[in-house]
Amino acid sequence: MVEAATTETSGGVSRASWARLDRVWLAVPAVVLTAVFFVIPILFMGRISLSVHESGSAYREGTWTLDSYVTLLTDSFYLRIFSYTLGVSLLVTVLGLALAYPIAYWINRSGPRLKVILLFAVIVPLWTNILVLIYGWLIILSPGGALNDGLMRLGLIDAPLRVVYNTFGIVVGIVQITLPYAILIIAAVLAGIDRSLVESARDMGASRLKAFLHVTLPLSTPGIASAATVIFVWSMGEYASPQLLGGSAGKFVSQEVSSQFLTAFNWPRGAGLAVTLFSLIVLILVVAQTAARVTARRSAA
Amino acid sequence: MSPRWSLSSLSYRVLGLATVIFLLSPLVIVVWLSFGSSPYMAKPSLDFSLRWYEEIFTASRWTGPFQHSLIIAAGSSVLSLLLATPAALGLAKAQGRRAVGLNFGVMVPFFMPGLILAVGLLMFASRIGLSGTFPGIMIAHSLWGTPIAYLAIRAVYAGTDTAAEEAARVLGAGPLRTFFLVTLPSILPGVAAGALFAFVISFNEFMMSLFLTAPRTVTLPVVIWTSLRYEVSPAVAAIASVFIGISVIAVIIGLRLVGTRGLLQLTAADAVKK
Amino acid sequence: MKDASAESMKDRVAPPGGGATTPDLEVQGLCKHFGSVVAVDSIDFTVDSGEFVSILGPSGCGKTTTLRMVAGLEEVTAGRIFIRGRDVTHLPPEKRNTAMVFQSYALFPHMNVHDNVAFGLKMRGVAKAEIDDRVAMAMRRVRLEGYEKRKPSQLSGGQRQRVAVARAIIVEPAILLLDEALTNLDRRLRQQLQLELKELQVELGITSLFVTHDQEEALTMSDRIIVMDEGLIAQNAEPSEVYDRPASAFVAGFIGESNRLDGSVVAAGDEACTIRTDAGLDLVGVHAGHVGHVAHVGRQCAVMVRPRAITLHAERPAKDNVIEGVVKLWAYKGESYEYVVTLPGGGDLLVSLPRREAVFERGDRVFAAFDARDVIVVERG
Numbered sequence: 001m002v003e004a005a006t007t008e009t010s011g012g013v014s015r016a017s018w019a020r021l022d023r024v025w026l027a028v029p030a031v032v033l034t035a036v037f038f039v040i041p042i043l044f045m046g047r048i049s050l051s052v053h054e055s056g057s058a059y060r061e062g063t064w065t066l067d068s069y070v071t072l073l074t075d076s077f078y079l080r081i082f083s084y085t086l087g088v089s090l091l092v093t094v095l096g097l098a099l100a101y102p103i104a105y106w107i108n109r110s111g112p113r114l115k116v117i118l119l120f121a122v123i124v125p126l127w128t129n130i131l132v133l134i135y136g137w138l139i140i141l142s143p144g145g146a147l148n149d150g151l152m153r154l155g156l157i158d159a160p161l162r163v164v165y166n167t168f169g170i171v172v173g174i175v176q177i178t179l180p181y182a183i184l185i186i187a188a189v190l191a192g193i194d195r196s197l198v199e200s201a202r203d204m205g206a207s208r209l210k211a212f213l214h215v216t217l218p219l220s221t222p223g224i225a226s227a228a229t230v231i232f233v234w235s236m237g238e239y240a241s242p243q244l245l246g247g248s249a250g251k252f253v254s255q256e257v258s259s260q261f262l263t264a265f266n267w268p269r270g271a272g273l274a275v276t277l278f279s280l281i282v283l284i285l286v287v288a289q290t291a292a293r294v295t296a297r298r299s300a301a
Numbered sequence: 302m303s304p305r306w307s308l309s310s311l312s313y314r315v316l317g318l319a320t321v322i323f324l325l326s327p328l329v330i331v332v333w334l335s336f337g338s339s340p341y342m343a344k345p346s347l348d349f350s351l352r353w354y355e356e357i358f359t360a361s362r363w364t365g366p367f368q369h370s371l372i373i374a375a376g377s378s379v380l381s382l383l384l385a386t387p388a389a390l391g392l393a394k395a396q397g398r399r400a401v402g403l404n405f406g407v408m409v410p411f412f413m414p415g416l417i418l419a420v421g422l423l424m425f426a427s428r429i430g431l432s433g434t435f436p437g438i439m440i441a442h443s444l445w446g447t448p449i450a451y452l453a454i455r456a457v458y459a460g461t462d463t464a465a466e467e468a469a470r471v472l473g474a475g476p477l478r479t480f481f482l483v484t485l486p487s488i489l490p491g492v493a494a495g496a497l498f499a500f501v502i503s504f505n506e507f508m509m510s511l512f513l514t515a516p517r518t519v520t521l522p523v524v525i526w527t528s529l530r531y532e533v534s535p536a537v538a539a540i541a542s543v544f545i546g547i548s549v550i551a552v553i554i555g556l557r558l559v560g561t562r563g564l565l566q567l568t569a570a571d572a573v574k575k
Numbered sequence: 576m577k578d579a580s581a582e583s584m585k586d587r588v589a590p591p592g593g594g595a596t597t598p599d600l601e602v603q604g605l606c607k608h609f610g611s612v613v614a615v616d617s618i619d620f621t622v623d624s625g626e627f628v629s630i631l632g633p634s635g636c637g638k639t640t641t642l643r644m645v646a647g648l649e650e651v652t653a654g655r656i657f658i659r660g661r662d663v664t665h666l667p668p669e670k671r672n673t674a675m676v677f678q679s680y681a682l683f684p685h686m687n688v689h690d691n692v693a694f695g696l697k698m699r700g701v702a703k704a705e706i707d708d709r710v711a712m713a714m715r716r717v718r719l720e721g722y723e724k725r726k727p728s729q730l731s732g733g734q735r736q737r738v739a740v741a742r743a744i745i746v747e748p749a750i751l752l753l754d755e756a757l758t759n760l761d762r763r764l765r766q767q768l769q770l771e772l773k774e775l776q777v778e779l780g781i782t783s784l785f786v787t788h789d790q791e792e793a794l795t796m797s798d799r800i801i802v803m804d805e806g807l808i809a810q811n812a813e814p815s816e817v818y819d820r821p822a823s824a825f826v827a828g829f830i831g832e833s834n835r836l837d838g839s840v841v842a843a844g845d846e847a848c849t850i851r852t853d854a855g856l857d858l859v860g861v862h863a864g865h866v867g868h869v870a871h872v873g874r875q876c877a878v879m880v881r882p883r884a885i886t887l888h889a890e891r892p893a894k895d896n897v898i899e900g901v902v903k904l905w906a907y908k909g910e911s912y913e914y915v916v917t918l919p920g921g922g923d924l925l926v927s928l929p930r931r932e933a934v935f936e937r938g939d940r941v942f943a944a945f946d947a948r949d950v951i952v953v954e955r956g
Contacts, residue, residue: 024400026391030384030447031406037440038410041421048424099323102316107565109313116561120552121321123564125328127548129505131525132541136327138529139334146330179324188565208310237414239508244529254416261420261512274420278413285412464681467648470668471675472746473698482694486685 042278049271058267068272078273084250088167088242089235092174096231097224099175100182104223105216107183108190126180133176134244141169141245165247173241178234182227189223190216222292229288233281253277328545335538353539363524363540369435369514370504370521376439378499381446385495388447389454390484394463411448415508418444423512433515441513442503449502450495456563457491458484494558501551505544597660598623599782600645600750605654607640607806614640616806617654622750625780627773629793632803633829639754641803642786646752647671659749669698674743678755680735682727688714688738689723695746713741716775733764740772744781751776753785757792769795790830794818802826824953827879834885834924836878837955843871847947850878854920859895860950877955882927884949887914887941894944900924902939916943 052063072078107118125133140146141164148160163169193216201211242252253273260270336349357363388407392400410418422441423432431437465487469479485492507522514523521540528537555564598621607615615637622628630638643649645656647668655664663671674695682691692713696706714720717737727735736756743751757765757772773796776783787793793800794814802809802817802825810822821827824835838852850858858878891897900916903923914926914935924943935941 023391024395024403026387027403027407030388030451031403033384033440033443033447034406034410037422037425037444038413038418041425042417044425044428045421099316099320102313103320105313106317109310112561116556118317118321119561119565120556121325123552123555124545124548125324127501127505127551128328129507129522129525129541129544129548131507131522131529132331132544133327135525135529135537135541136329136331138533139330140326176324176327179320183320184565191562191565233412234414237416239414239416240526254414257416257420261423267424270420271424274417278417281412281414281417462679462681464677464679465683467646467668468675468677468681468742469683469694470648471646471671471673471752472695472742473669474694475667475669478698483683486683 042275045271045278046275048267049269049275051268053266053268055265058265065268068269069276071269072272072276078256081251081253081256082276085236085253088170088174088250088252089232092171092178092235093228093231095171096175096179096182097228100179100186100227101224104183104186104190107187122180122183125176126184130177130240131244134173134240137169137172137176137245138164141172164245167246167249169245169247170242170252173245174231174235174238177238177241178231181230181234185227185230186220186223189220189226193219222295225288225292225295229284233284236281236284237277331538331541332545334535335542337535337538353534353536356536357539357543360536363521363536366519366521366524369518373435373438373442373510373518373520374500374503376435377442377446377503378450378496380439380443381450381499382492382496384443384447385450385499386454386488386492389451389458389488389491390480393455393458407451408448410444413444415506419509419512422509426513432513433518435518438510438513438518438520439503441509442506443499444509445502445506446499449498450492453495453498453559454488454491457494457559458488461487490558494555494563497551497554497558501548504547596624597657599626599659600784601657601660602641602645603655603657605641605644605656606652607637607644607649608652613806615644615652618803618806618808620801620808620811622782622784624782626798627776627783627785627796628799628801629785629787629797630801630803631787631790631793631830632809634788636803637806638786638788638803642675642752642754642784645750645784646673646675672746672749673752674746674748675752675754676736676739676743676756678758680727680739680759682735682738682742684727686726687723688719688725688727688730691727691738692742692745694742699746709745710741713745716744717741717771732760733768736760736768740775744775744779747781749782751781751783753783755787756785758787758789765792772796794830802829804829819951821879821951821953824877824879824955827951827953831881832925832927833879833881833951836880836922838876838878840872840874840876840952848952850876850950850952852878854918854922856898856918856920858950859947860952861948875955877953879951879953880924880945880949882913882925883911883929885924885926885943885945887916887926887928887935887943889935889939889941891942892944895947896950897942897944898924899940899942902935902937902941904937905935914941916941 048059049068050064050066051059051061052065052067054060103118103122107115107122110118138145142148143160143162143164145164147163148157151157152160163172197219198211198215201215202208206214237254238252239254239258242250242255243258246252254277257270257273257277260266260273264270335353336351357367385407388403392404392407418441422437426432426437426441431440461484466479466483469483470476474482505522507520507526510520510523511526514520521544525537525540528534552564600622602618602620604617604619605615606613606617618637618641620628630641632638640649644651645658647663647666647670651664655662657663658671658673683694686694689710692710693706696709701709710723711720714723717740719734719737719741722730722734722738727738730738736759739756757768760768769792775781785793785796794817797814799812800814800817801811802822804825810817810826812820812822817826818830821830827833828835836852836854836856836858838850838856838858840848841851841857842849846861848860850860852858860878886892886894891899898916898918900918903915903917905912905914908927910929912928912930914928916924916926918924926943
């Protein structure tokens with residue numbers, strides 16, 4: 001393995017050290033940031049999730065208990081929360097991919113000028129505060145809002161549609177937030193596909209649709225997979241959309257985490273929820289990563 | 302009519318256009334509302350007024366947090382650059398297990414939801430006295446700012462010729478002079494893009510801010526959050542429009558700095574490079 | 576880490592003994608390992624003052640790694656490097672007083688030509704007036720006067736190469752290192768710049784170490800050629816000697832075209848030796864001193880013959896070595912004709928004739944002939 005060997009100096013520590021490959025230690029400060037302000041807090045959170053709750057002071061130091069996890073596993077309230085979060089996230093992922101692919105394809109096929117315009121339309125929402133986006137949807141979707149008003153004026157409906165403060169509202173919000181990422185990821189992967197492959201398929205008599213289905217689509221699966229991962233992970237941890245656009249239909253895990261910390265002041269339970277959510281997300285990322293590596297290896301072989 | 306406009310090629314354009322309309326409609330409606338005079342959060346009207354802009358630029362309940370946001374975003378992007386630049390230089394051209402591990406260490410917070418980071422930091426920051434302080438929230442935002450700046454700088458540096466730095470060394474420049482005279486000028490677009498990305502991320506971030514700021518450090522997104530939950534004033538629309546304006550400007554600068562391809566790949570790489 | 580300088584004495588050129596001046600560069604037992612891969616395997620050589628030495632070899636032979644270790648851009652695994660008698664083995668590149676011309680030229684893209692060329696002098700703290708004078712002189716030397724304000728991106732490949740050379744020579748380095756410095760240029764420009772560079776080197780008397788994979792370039796420019804193969808020095812000698820008396824089958828095959836016939840020594844006298852090829856042909860070679868160690872009876876060896884050393888005849892000529900064969904094909908090569916002759920017992924012989932002396936066609940029976948002194952006997956390898 002030559003590539004693995006090049007950074008490894010035989011003596012371990014480099015001496016005359018400007019061999020360009022031996023500068024990896026420059027990344028240490030950034031990794032320290034991660035270690036101190038991400039890893040340690042997560043460990044800390046894990047520790048607190050195993051402490052006894054004490055009303056008035058959030059948790060009692062130095063105590064050990066599995067109470068918060070026992071509650072999470074036995075109380076059907078928490079199972080409902082997790083299944084609702086998972087269910088909505090799956091729905092959002094499917095919808096997001098369905099919307100992202102056509103425009104990503106369009107971006108890739110368009111000339112330089114149109115491409116800039118389309119990218120602009122995609123990246124501006126991406127870089128806009130998500131609360132602003134949610135606010136916009138509140139105006140549009142609220143019972144007396146722009147959508148219902150317009151539809152009623154056109155005489156298409158008699159009574160306002162219930163399109164916000166329910167699951168639909170949450171879905172709209174999360175799709176809006178995550179869609180730009182999905183589009184850009186898929187567009188980037190599509191841009192990397194060799195056009196000549198598609199053209200040769202066309203030369204061999206495949207119709208445009210067939211060439212797409214048998215060449216472009218399979219080659220863009222890595223993009224679809226990472227877009228799906230991003231949407232799903234984002235949705236699992238999303239807080240603002242369910243809080244502002246959701247209603248009584250269900251609660252997201254993050255909402256419960258937040259209320260345990262900020263309202264109920266039950267830190268062990270909040271931490272237990274957060275640790276569970278964190279573990280789920282890590283699991284998803286690891287599975288996605290492993291799957292990507294396996295497919296990459298299979299297609300390379 | 303050319304055969305390019307077949308049914309299938311028309312369909313993705315129509316779907317794409319619908320998606321663009323979907324993505325932009327909340328922005329359009331917010332900007333429209335911000336120029337109205339109605340005191341209610343409702344359907345936009347056709348009368349034009351700047352009263353909400355006047356309010357947000359004069360009332361201290363808006364201007365204070367606005368300043369906090371700017372201070373935090375500036376501080377966080379500086380911190381992100383200080384950490385990301387050396388990391389990018391160290392890892393952009395490195396290979397091997399050690400480099401992969403360090404790269405993972407730099408990137409991992411980027412893929413964590415704000416809520417997880419916020420909750421973790423809430424408990425930890427209060428322990429070490431960073432809760433509610435400017436440095437505390439700046440550090441928190443750098444958890445996202447550092448990886449994004451790192452990606453931007455790494456992408457630019459990976460495209461430069463290492464031999465130029467080597468030439469400088471052989472010609473008598475030490476490591477520091479080589480960095481300032483040769484490396485830095487060549488990665489400047491990446492550094493600028495990285496600073497921009499980190500700034501925008503911090504300026505927009507609200508989850509960590511919600512958990513970690515105190516009244517004297519509260520940021521604009523947190524104020525919007527409170528306002529959206531309890532009493533929605535169209536002044537929020539004006540603030541929101543300011544956010545949209547900043548986003549538009551940032552995208553224009555970003556396109557200038559790294560071009561369409563760069564921006565496309567960078568934003569996509571964020572998510573793909575795990 | 577072992578000190579390997581005592582090994583590989585075989586290829587070692589003895590440093591000039593007492594009284595002689597110290598070489599500008601001396602490399603002792605130099606090793607470079609990348610993990611388990613051995614890139615350079617304990618090599619020794621020197622470069623004397625004013626000498627132009629090329630390291631020649633195929634890609635992956637360790638030549639560039641060697642050069643980079645001399646420059647200080649790559650750490651050494653073992654061995655020592657002396658520049659003008661000073662041990663620089665563990666000094667950083669900026670303290671070695673070398674200069675390097677890179678394959679990619681490595682010009683600083685954000686600086687104009689003047690600032691690029693002036694860089695080394697600025698780093699040495701030379702006064703501005705003197706820098707300007709010396710830059711002007713260097714620009715004249717590489718015939719680029721008037722280009723000072725241009726950016727590298729506004730120059731052609733050849734001009735960039737000249738700027739890179741000017742930037743290197745202006746610091747008057749103890750040794751000038753050139754890493755495939757002409758490889759990125761097209762053929763005609765490369766030949767022109769070979770001559771220009773050589774002229775400049777001789778004029779300024781700059782000690783130079785030049786890495787290339789192009790044997791023609793090495794033959795044209797060098798006072799001495801070090802042929803490397805798999806991290807070892809295969810031969811270290813003057814160009815004519817490397818060409819005429821290659822030390823191994825590898826060197827013979829790498830420098831110039833040659834026909835190779837494997838066999839073994841069946842007779843070895845003081846003047847000549849006879850080799851019987853595996854196909855059963857007996858060939859007579861001169862018992863040259865440097866191949867003496869292979870030329871004893873029973874020893875397996877390889878016989879190398881240059882295509883230009885062979886002539887073709889319709890009748891059996893009176894030559895030291897004559898092989899009968901059949902013309903398989905021929906090709907017009909501009910200044911010469913190339914024939915491929917099939918030998919009895921299999922194998923082909925490549926023959927290059929200066930002009931079409933006799934018209935042989937495909938299928939003709941011919942006699943290929945060459946002198947004993949054109950037979951190169953080397954170890955198999």
